[in-house]
Amino acid sequence: MENASDKYTRDAHVSQTHSSLGRAKDVSKVEVDGFLSRDDHEMALLGKKQQFRRNFGFMSILGFSCTLMVTWEGLLVVFTYGLGNGGPAGLVYGFLFCWLGYLSVVGSMAELVSMAPTAGGQYHWTYLLAPREWGNFLSYVTGWQSVIAWQATVASAMFLSGTMLQGLIVLDYPSYVYERYHGTLLLYGIMVIVVIFNTILARQLPNVERAMLVLHIVGFFAILIPLTILAPHGTAHDVFAVFSNTGAFQTQGLSFFVGIITAVFAFVGADGAVHMCEEIKDASTVVPRSLIISIGLNGVLGFGMLLAVLFCLGNIDDALASPTKFPFIEIFAQAAGSGGATAMVTLILFLIIFACIAVFAAASRMMWAFARDKGLPGSGILSRVEPRTKLPLVSIGVTTIITLLLALINIGSTEAFNALISLVVAGFLGSYIPPIALLLWKRLRGDHINYGPWKLGVFGVPANIFALIWTIIAMFFSFWPGAMNPTPQTMNWACLLYGATMIFSIGFYVLHGRHVYKGPIIETSVLEQLRGA
Secondary structure, three states: OEEOOOOOOOOOOEEEEEOOOOOOEEEEOOOOOOOOOHHHHHHHHOOOOOOOOOOEOHHHHHHHHHHHHOHHHHHHHHHHHHHHEOHHHHHHHHHHHHHHHHHHHHHHHHHHHHHOOOOOOHHHHHHHHOOHHHHHHHHHHHHHHHHHHHHHHHHHHHHHHHHHHHHHHHHHOOOOOOOHHHHHHHHHHHHHHHHHHHOOOHHHHHHHHHHHHHHHHHHHHHHHHHHHHHOOOOOHHHHHOOOOEOOOOOOHHHHHHHHOHHHHHHOOOOOHHHHHHHHEOOHHHHHHHHHHHHHHHHHHHHHHHHHHHHHOOOOHHHHHOOOOOOHHHHHHHHHHHHHHHHHHHHHHHHHHHHHHHHHHHHHHHHHHHHHHOOOOOOHHHHOOOEOOOOEOHHHHHHHHHHHHHHHHHHHHOHHHHHHHHOHHHHHHHHHHHHHHHHHHHHHHHOOOOOOOOOOOHHHHHHHHHHHHHHHHHHHHHOOOOOOOOOOOOOOOOHHHHHHHHHHHHHHHHHHHHHHHOOOOEEOOOHHHHHHOO
């Protein structure tokens, strides 16, 4: 097989027809209308064979994107972190800042995926945009960041589901003794559900995601209405003008930026649809639209739920001391009683479990895509697609095993497990920087760029610049502890673990990767597709 940077010629009318975001490849220029679908044509121009079924349409992938991020649901879980650093007002303005930041990042990625709609996403775009001498290295490191971030997200989402179920048990059965290994066992039970939906019921996943989109929206109102009617209300001054700095940082501004991790976490996985794009019809237009609309919709729902919770905090000291370990459960109980809170939490738990299904699907596709281009050890096995089901069953199996093993860490130390999953934010943000920076660099140089059918136009440069500034700020503060003079238990170990993964990926590239990874592999061409090769 040829490498994506190699030029090849064919018989017939051969000319340069696709530069894949600026790096030229020679491909066969043939008339494809009536022979290849647009998706197959775009895949062939990128040198990739179609191996999956394209079962997803616009509404199903929009549901996939929205429910994967679970923005309003996730905010309920993590908002207390920002309550200490930033306070209610900090949460409000921090959310708006992060929403705008994610919108610029997603806008930039939407433009990139429209140019090159492959499951590899960030590492593939980085290779195509980078100078030839740096393409392999930058692409390889970006790919490792993305793979690790998605694997950590699977473990994080599963752990959250398991421990939230424990919190629900505590609410209804106060005599229950909270044990760490119970959370791990519950995680294993949820994993069974997730794997079934990603294998046996995989062909029904688009229908499931459409249904989850409806429940995601309807569920928002099912929580919002009883909460705002039954809970005690604070004042507008309490919400929009009260800041806090319980971390004892030198300035309120510093405390505010430390607290924005709450809003950053609420949009984690915004690139999920990208890694499914080889299973989406008309991916070069459908994926960009779904990315933008999902950020807009989830931002509106998330901001609405944040305001509702801040106005209805009730006794925050009781909430923070809740034996459920989830303050929002106590806030619900104060408003609607134990029975009402149980119904509300059950709905949120149901949505988060189905978010795990989407997260798992995206993570397994990301692993498969990077293995397809020989970026991972055992790539020949990891990149296999089962011919009958058209699923990457090996990558699905390995993702399952990794999550089950990571969950065992929680039995020994919750702090160690939390340190591991802290890689989520840094890994995602770190994978966004290279392709967006390189796209901006080409724009400012005036290089020719073959845009896809969806583009930012005159908003491209300012969107790319703001995306980079915001991503760097958010990534920098994701490494900070929640308070000055932290103990080993309260220290944020993300900086150490992220640094270790970067050193590992660079070292592994030097020792192994540079000998086998030559960028995205050319598997096919347009002419070969027409010939049925």
